[in-house]
Amino acid sequence: xxxxxxxxxxxxxxxxxxMVALACLGAGAQADAVATDLTQLSIEDLMQVKVVSAAxxxxxxxxxxxxxxxxxxxxxRRSGATTIxxxxxxxxxxxxxxxxxxxxxxxxxxxxxxxxxxxxVMVDGRSIYTPLFSGVNWEVEGPPxxxxxxxEIVRGPGGALWGANAVNGxxxxxxxxxxxxxxxxxxxxxxxxxxxxxSVRYADxxxxxxxxxxxxxxxxxxxxxxxxxxxxxxxxxIGKGGFRLDWTPAAMDxxxxxxxxxxxxxxxxxxxxxxxxxxxxxxxxxVDAAGGSIQARWQRQYSAQSKMELxxxxxxxxxxxxxxxxxxxxxxxDFQHSFPLGDRQQIVWGWGYRRNQDEFADTAVSxxxxxxxxxxxxxxxxxxxxxxxxxxxxxxxxxxxxxNDFSGWEWQPSARALWxxxxxxxxxxxxxxxxxxxxRGERDSVRVNLLxxxxxxxxxxxxxxLYLSGSPDLDSEELSAYEIGYRGQxxxxxxxxxxxxxxxxxxxxxxxxxxxxxxxxxWPTYLQAPVxxxxxxxxxxxxxxxxxxxxxxxxxxxxxxxxxxxxxxxxDDHASAIYTDGDRHQISLLASWNARDNLDVDVWWRYVAxxxxxxxxxxxxxxxxxxxxxxxxxxxxxxxxxxxxxVGNNLLGxxxxxxxxxxxxxxxEVERSVYGQVKWKF
Amino acid sequence: MxxxxxxxxxxxxxxxxxxxxxxxxxxxxxxxxRAVRLLAFWLAALLLAGGAWGxxxxxxxxxxxxxxxxxxxxxxxxxxFTRSDAPMAICIVGENPFGVALSALAGKTVGSHxxxxxxxxxxxxxxxxxxxxxxxxxxxxxxxxxxxxxHLPILTVSDIDDFARSGxxxxxVEAEQRIRFDINLATARQANLKLSSQLLKLxxxxx
Numbered sequence: 035x036x037x038x039x040x041x042x043x044x045x046x047x048x049x050x051x052x053m054v055a056l057a058c059l060g061a062g063a064q065a066d067a068v069a070t071d072l073t074q075l076s077i078e079d080l081m082q083v084k085v086v087s088a089a090x091x092x093x094x095x096x097x098x099x100x101x102x103x104x105x106x107x108x109x110x111r112r113s114g115a116t117t118i119x120x121x122x123x124x125x126x127x128x129x130x131x132x133x134x135x136x137x138x139x140x141x142x143x144x145x146x147x148x149x150x151x152x153x154x155v156m157v158d159g160r161s162i163y164t165p166l167f168s169g170v171n172w173e174v175e176g177p178p179x180x181x182x183x184x185x186e187i188v189r190g191p192g193g194a195l196w197g198a199n200a201v202n203g204x205x206x207x208x209x210x211x212x213x214x215x216x217x218x219x220x221x222x223x224x225x226x227x228x229x230x231x232x233s234v235r236y237a238d239x240x241x242x243x244x245x246x247x248x249x250x251x252x253x254x255x256x257x258x259x260x261x262x263x264x265x266x267x268x269x270x271x272i273g274k275g276g277f278r279l280d281w282t283p284a285a286m287d288x289x290x291x292x293x294x295x296x297x298x299x300x301x302x303x304x305x306x307x308x309x310x311x312x313x314x315x316x317x318x319x320x321v322d323a324a325g326g327s328i329q330a331r332w333q334r335q336y337s338a339q340s341k342m343e344l345x346x347x348x349x350x351x352x353x354x355x356x357x358x359x360x361x362x363x364x365x366x367x368d369f370q371h372s373f374p375l376g377d378r379q380q381i382v383w384g385w386g387y388r389r390n391q392d393e394f395a396d397t398a399v400s401x402x403x404x405x406x407x408x409x410x411x412x413x414x415x416x417x418x419x420x421x422x423x424x425x426x427x428x429x430x431x432x433x434x435x436x437x438n439d440f441s442g443w444e445w446q447p448s449a450r451a452l453w454x455x456x457x458x459x460x461x462x463x464x465x466x467x468x469x470x471x472x473x474r475g476e477r478d479s480v481r482v483n484l485l486x487x488x489x490x491x492x493x494x495x496x497x498x499x500l501y502l503s504g505s506p507d508l509d510s511e512e513l514s515a516y517e518i519g520y521r522g523q524x525x526x527x528x529x530x531x532x533x534x535x536x537x538x539x540x541x542x543x544x545x546x547x548x549x550x551x552x553x554x555x556x557w558p559t560y561l562q563a564p565v566x567x568x569x570x571x572x573x574x575x576x577x578x579x580x581x582x583x584x585x586x587x588x589x590x591x592x593x594x595x596x597x598x599x600x601x602x603x604x605x606d607d608h609a610s611a612i613y614t615d616g617d618r619h620q621i622s623l624l625a626s627w628n629a630r631d632n633l634d635v636d637v638w639w640r641y642v643a644x645x646x647x648x649x650x651x652x653x654x655x656x657x658x659x660x661x662x663x664x665x666x667x668x669x670x671x672x673x674x675x676x677x678x679x680x681v682g683n684n685l686l687g688x689x690x691x692x693x694x695x696x697x698x699x700x701x702x703e704v705e706r707s708v709y710g711q712v713k714w715k716f
Numbered sequence: 717m718x719x720x721x722x723x724x725x726x727x728x729x730x731x732x733x734x735x736x737x738x739x740x741x742x743x744x745x746x747x748x749x750r751a752v753r754l755l756a757f758w759l760a761a762l763l764l765a766g767g768a769w770g771x772x773x774x775x776x777x778x779x780x781x782x783x784x785x786x787x788x789x790x791x792x793x794x795x796x797f798t799r800s801d802a803p804m805a806i807c808i809v810g811e812n813p814f815g816v817a818l819s820a821l822a823g824k825t826v827g828s829h830x831x832x833x834x835x836x837x838x839x840x841x842x843x844x845x846x847x848x849x850x851x852x853x854x855x856x857x858x859x860x861x862x863x864x865x866x867h868l869p870i871l872t873v874s875d876i877d878d879f880a881r882s883g884x885x886x887x888x889v890e891a892e893q894r895i896r897f898d899i900n901l902a903t904a905r906q907a908n909l910k911l912s913s914q915l916l917k918l919x920x921x922x923x
Contacts, residue, residue: 072773072781073820077918080785081896083778282816337773 099430099450099462101127101189101519101533103581107210110179112626112636114667114681116228116253116709118176118185118207123622123640126595127189127203127533127579131642131658131693134702135257135268136173136300139693142189142203143537144575144599144615146645148695152201152470152511154192158209158292159368160329160347163199165390165409166360168473171353174272174298174323176207178233178251180221181276183210189579190535191515193446193468194432197386197413201468201513202537209292212237212245212280218716225709227683229254229269244281250274257301258702259689266702267318272298286335293328303700304356306398307486309497309560314486316700317356325351339380340373357482357698358475359395360402364388378424382432383416392474399698403479409439428452440472441510458523465517469510476543476567480504484565496552496561503548503564511569512540527585534578542571544605573603589629595622619643634669642692661690675715683707777817778895779875779888786871786886787826787847791910793869796846803832807845809861810854843868850874850884859883862903869908880922885909889920898922 072080103125115121119138123130129146131139141150151168154161155175162175185207192200215237223231230253237247250273257269276294283289300321307314329347336342345368352361370384388411394402417432430450437443448466455461474480482502489495519533548564577599584592599618620642627635644660664686669679684690689703787804804826808814812835824831834845842848842861848870850858855876862872862883872884879887880898885907887898899919904911 071820072777073784073824075781077782077785077789077914080778080781081894081918083773083894 096460096521097428097452097454099428099452099464099519100192101517101531101535101579103127103187103189103531105185105187107183110182110185112634112667112669113624113638114636114665114679114683115179116223116231117172118179118182119172121179121185122187122205124593124595124624125187126531126581126622127597128187128205129618129620132258132704133693133695134266134302135255136270136298137302137695138172139695140170140172142187142205143535143577144601144618145202146615146693151473152199152513153203153205154196154200155205155207156196157207158329159206159331159345160327160349160366164351164362165473166351166353166362166392167358167475168199168470171323171351173270173300174296174325177209177276177294178249178274180219180233180235181209181249183208183214189533190464190517190537191446191448191466191468191513194434194448194466195415195417197411197415197434197436197446198438198444198469198471198510201470201511209278210247212247212278215247219713220716221711221713223709223711225681225707227256227705227707228709229256240279240281243283244279246277246279248275248277250276259705260702261691263689266303268301268303268702270298270300272296272300288333288335290331290333291329293326295326296324298323300355302355303702304698305700306356306698307483307499309486309499311488313488313497319356321353321355323351323353325349336373341371343370344368354395355397356399357397358400358402359397361393363391375418378421380419381416382419383414385412385414387412394474399483401481402474407474407478410437411439412437426454428454438471440477440508441469444469444471444510460521461519462521463518464515466515468513468515470513471510472508476504477506477508478504479506481564486560493561496559499553499560499562501562501564502545503566505567508543508567509541509569511542514538514540529583531581532578533580535576537575539574539603540572541569542573542603543567544570546570568606570606571603573601575599575601575603589627591626593622593624593626596620615645617643618645632671634667636667636669638665638667639663658691658693661692662686663690677711677713679711679713681709681711683709774815774817775890775895776814777820780814780817780820782888782895782897783847783849783873784821784824784826784831786873786915787831789912789915790871790904791912792846793908796869797829800828802829804829804847805832805834805845806847806849807834807836807842808849808851809836809842810851813851813853842870845870847871847873850876850879852876866903866906871904871907871909886919887922896920 072083075083105121105124109124110121113121113124119130119140122128122140127142129139129141129144131146133139133148137148139146139148139150140153141147142153145152149167149169153170154163155170156162157176162170164171185205188204190203192204196204215235217237219233219235221233231251233249233251235247235249237245240246252273254271255269258266260266274294274296276292278290278292281289300323302319302321304317304319305314306317327347327349329345331343331345334342347366349364350362366386366388368384368386370382372380372382374380389408391406391408393406395405413434413436415432415434417430419428419430421428428451430452431448433445433447435443435445446466446468448464450464451462453461480503484500484502487493487498489497515535515537517533517535519531521531523529544567545565546568548566550561550563553560553562577597579597580595582594586592597620601615601617620640622638622640624636624638629635640663642661642663645658663684665681665683666685667679667681669677671677684704684706687706689705691701691703694701783806787806806821818833821831821833836842836845842865848865850861850872852875854861858874858876858879859882865872866883871886873886873888874884875888880900881887883903885900885904889896889898897919899911899916900922901911901916902923
């Protein structure tokens with residue numbers, strides 16, 4: 035059973051969703067549910083009851099007809115990472131780049147950016163994808179690393195289960211069940227870049243049937259450096275605190291209530307454009323971000339294969355920086371039920387409702403109208419898993435239907451097949467459709483001043499201003515995806531996972547240069563032109579991803595992740611600009627050595643090939659160069675309750691550039707860093 | 717399909733049948749009300765009886781139910797129970813594979829004896845148990861344990877392969893997704909335990 039725990043969780047699970055069976059099976063056996071009182075059955079009846087064994091549950095990950103990768107708590111501990119985006123670098127196909135001290139570009143299968151809008155990210159089934167600008171505020175969202183049980187990553191569309199915005203992938207971060215944490219934990223990290231991170235946690239029993247956990251974390255990170263080696267001064271401070279309560283009043287029912295609050299002071303650099311010389315300057319802006327959430331979940335396990343789940347949450351966030359100033363309230367309700375239909379079918383169905391209520395204020399460069407809006411999202415889905423040939427060939431079909439206030443009805447179907455010619459070899463194929471719905475900042479009456487140009491003959495010797503304009507006609511971006519994969523346990527010590535995909539995009543957002551007008555007579559006079567968003571782009575992305583895991587001896591483990599992406603995006607003839615990104619390779623090789631029972635050594639080498647990204651052609655091609663990277667971690671446990679570790683990151687150079695943000699780019703570089711950590715259990 | 721699962725659902729159905737018939741009216745409110753009620757009914761039925769569709773059970777939930785049945789169908793020598801309300805002790809040796817499934821046994825009685833489940837280590841206090849379940853984790857020590865208990869009035873049960881053939885009394889066996897059991901009658905007699913004809917009829921007898 036121990037092993038099953040790490041693969042399949044009883045919380046709303048990404049792996050789970052895909053694996054229909056999972057919603058049932060996995061969670062089933064794991065929750066140790068006793069459906070009905072079996073003791074009332076006679077022996078004759080007991081002999082007829084079909085059982086599902088733990089061994090079968092362990093296979094659910096293997097049996098998923100999708101590109102899935104799971105990062106465990108142990109992987110996180112040994113990665114030497116101090117943030118969630120850094121941890122995600124372990125997975126193939128996930129592109130992670132640091133923009134500045136706090137901000138990250140995290141995406142799957144392309145479309146990298148500060149606002150990577152085609153990736154859905156959840157914490158215990160709660161979406162942290164913010165509809166304010168379509169993307170994830172990685173600098174503040176997510177639980178402290180010590181709270182995480184595992185991170186499930188699905189590459190490719192998940193719209194048929196998770197709905198809009200699960201276009202290129204889904205990441206679900208699952209926190210530890212309170213039964214897996216005992217007593218207190220104090221962790222202190224100090225170093226050159228990770229100046230000070232202090233975490234504390236305490237877990238205990240609450241009566242016979244309930245357990246709770248409290249945690250808090252404070253982190254202060256040093257700023258990065260500019261290209262000429264000066265301090266970029268983008269240091270940050272974040273405080274977080276939260277709790278989780280699990281209550282199991284009866285064998286078939288379990289309740290979870292959890293909540294988190296955060297507050298952050300971030301310093302961020304922006305390029306600022308003016309209509310007088312100098313036309314472009316640089317601004318260090320202080321960002322004030324705060325937020326919190328509370329969520330409750332009820333799970334009822336009828337039998338090993340039949341399960342019901344009801345979840346509700348409330349989420350609040352406010353964010354104020356140079357570019358935007360907004361707050362958001364979200365309430366969300368989800369219901370899910372899974373059950374077997376006959377001997378060969380497993381059905382999962384559910385519905386959801388979400389209300390987002392936001393409020394924007396004007397900033398120096400942006401203005402949104404109406405200032406406040408409430409939006410409703412209704413959704414329903416059904417999925418059927420059909421065992422065509424038991425334990426050999428399985429078909430999975432599903433569809434999600436949604437209604438949102440901007441693009442109306444959206445339907446996202448998916449068809450998958452899994453073929454298991456042999457216990458150790460699995461082949462899968464999938465065809466699916468997914469959409470990304472427009473956000474407030476794209477669809478409403480929005481104006482964002484993008485950049486200014488100095489007077490020249492081209493502009494009749496007047497300064498020029500380009501601004502981004504939202505468009506009420508905007509529709510969803512669409513993806514049709516085709517994937518095939520192989521998963522194999524080639525020997526007892528070597529496993530391989532390979533996926534190839536072809537993503538066909540339609541109605542991608544492009545910018546179209548609108549009519550030029552003269553503003554501000556008599557003085558100052560300048561030219562301005564809107565860049566109007568339109569659904570004028572299309573194209574494809576294709577590539578493959580590889581993950582290999584080799585344990586030559588008990589003490590050694592080698593893991594390889596490689597991904598290749600080829601991008602072919604084009605725009606309609608009349609459109610002026612489109613987001614494009616180039617071919618991309620990235621490779622990661624991690625060697626883990628248990629030198630002694632209480633001494634871990636991990637060496638992690640990565641190589642990320644150069645990437646050319648073009649957001650708006652007027653601002654030119656933003657190119658980051660290739661970089662190799664090396665990090666090393668030494669962990670020593672002199673006692674059972676004490677761990678000391680030293681980590682070196684970015685060891686191969688003094689500094690390197692990882693990414694240039696599309697949002698008022700001011701490139702800063704990541705420095706070499708060393709830090710030490712002490713973890714004490716009490 | 718195990719019969720009791722239907723019970724909850726059908727009780728609900730009856731409740732609905734007993735509801736007074738509503739007069740036919742063309743008003744829209746009526747139809748709304750009726751739709752809402754129907755939906756509420758199905759939701760409630762689903763919540764309570766969702767298990768009616770559930771075909772499979774956790775293997776250890778079923779094994780726990782077997783343990784309870786064994787307690788009912790085995791007769792211990794009268795001297796074993798000091799009082800009429802003395803507990804019937806079911807002991808789990810080794811890592812507990814049942815999880816919360818054993819909680820289904822809490823509060824149950826066998827005759828006048830309340831069932832008590834005890835996790836025990838293989839060394840101690842086994843003599844005070846009535847049923848000893850040896851978990852698969854103890855495979856290496858099972859034979860030694862069984863021979864130590866051989867002449868005591870203790871029913872030994874396990875899901876270790878070939879348990880009944882290698883000196884145990886009842887072995888739980890999985891076949892075709894169902895749990896069956898083997899009985900080694902000779903070892904049970906040696907321990908002075910009487911197994912009911914009901915049990916013997918359903919078991920696979922082994923030497």
